[in-house]
Amino acid sequence: MTRIGLSPLAWLDDVEVQRRAAGLRRSLRTRPPVGAELDLASNDYLGLAQHPRVLDGGVAALRTWGAGSTGSRLVTGNTELHEVFEQELAAFVGAASALVFSSGYTANLGAVVALSGPGSLLVSDALTHASLVDACRLSRARVVVTPHADASAVEAALAGRAEERAVVVTDSVFSADGTLAPLRALHDACRRQGALLIVDEAHGLGVRGTGGRGLLHEVGLAGAPDVVMTTTLSKALGSQGGVVLGPTAVRDHLIDAARPFIFDTGLAPAAVGAARAALQVLIDEPWRAQRVLDHAATLAALCDVAEVPASAVVSVILGEPEVALAAAAACAQRGVRVGCFRPPTVPAGTSRLRLTARASLSDEEMALARDVLTDVLAAR
Structure with a gap:
């Protein structure tokens, strides 16, 4: 059969028709620099994206370190600002260490893939964020998806495994409906079954826990040796970027093994400076x-x-x-x-x-x- 003259993208026309018929066609909507409408859609939970101290923090970092980080953090993209912020954020949430990535998405990819891999088991909540779903797919581990917020199903999957290593992944606060994960029950199951718990606090940081320290801190799991926390800087802290927090051994391993950290350009200094200033505002207020x-x-x-x-x-x-x-x-x-x-x-x-x-x-x-x-x- 000849295919001469057929566009390799012709199928997109049919897909668009189907999406429009189902009410699922998406489009970009440009916002003005100063909001002319009431914003009940963004993730700027603490209202810090336009806070004067946060803007000043970003501008100061921009003038000191330049517009871009100039390379991966293993080459030229690491600054004192990155490391100081990591220490301050880790201290705030009660973790031993932190490692900054270019986004919350890459932080999840880096943490999940580097801490699992072939020959291990990943157990994921059915409603976890797309970044965790994609991380599971990339991991080459065996993946079991359990019903939403069902700790007993998680434990059953862990108990029935043949793999030596196992990792459970979940959001702390689920982004679509705002409900909380049963972190205590999940951690108990992980501890009984010798599994690691990875918790995405993207929607928990700044909102849950004492002074916004997150749901892990609220339920007494901050700093637990078998818990890894991921989060974003683009929601409550009003900036951009992602972080993995946990035991020092995890940070060291990610520097060696997390591909989104090794091969991606480091987070721009202005974003780090803004996030650091936002963290200080949260501490003060x-x-x-x-x-x-x-x-x-x-x-x-x-x-x-x-x-x-x-x-x-x-x-x-x-x-x-x-x-x-x-x-x-x-x-x-x-x-x-x-x-x-x-x-x-x-x-x-x-x-x-x-x-x-x-x-x-x-x-x-x-x-x-x-x-x-x-x-x-x-x-x-």
Whole structure:
């Protein structure tokens, strides 16, 4: 059969038609430099992305170290700023050490792949973040996906393994619905079965735990020798980048074995400087963590969400993609930006508005949120 004249990308036309018919076509939406609308969609939980001290921290690092890190951290991309920030963040969350990556995504890839590999078992929660899913796929380990938040299923998978080494991976706070992982039960299962626990605190840092130290700290697992924490600097700390925190031996191993660390350009100094300044703001103003939860509870109540949120995330399930899209568009028309989650991000039939609370929301902004959300949801 001849294929002359056939475009190798012709199949994309059919895919786009199918996506549009299912209400799953995505598009970019440009935001202005200064927000002209109320932001209930971003992950800037503590309201620090525009904080003057955070901006100053980024600018100072930019002027001192330059615009880029100039290379991988093993070559020319490592600065004193990177190392000081690692020490400060590790001390804050109660970990022995930390290692900064270029993003939260690469931090998860680096940690999971380097700490598992062929001949080991990976046990993953069914709702873990895409970065953890991809890490499991890249690991070449045997992967078992267990039902969401089911510690007994995790222990059964661990107990029935033939592999000597095993790793359990989970989010601490699940990004789509804001629920918490049963970290204590998972750790107990791991300890009984000789497994390592890796916890992604992307949505826990800055919101859960004393002064925003994360859910691991809250449940008494900070610094545990068989726990590794990953997180991002792009949510509560308002900057960019990712970090792996845990025993010093883990940091040393990742420097030698984590491909996203070895072969990627180091995180830009400005991002490190901004994140470091944001961490200091959180230390100085620990009330910000509780303020996020207070605002989330208010948003949930005005949207008739029955459960009090356990994090910054308020999930308003509307059902089909078209319904969620229409509700999000109606909010935008009235000056309120909300998240809209559809499959494959969430299961079919559970398309939703994903609202995020921020510590910096004013009384006037909360009043606008009440007026718009109650009207939009009443009209659906």
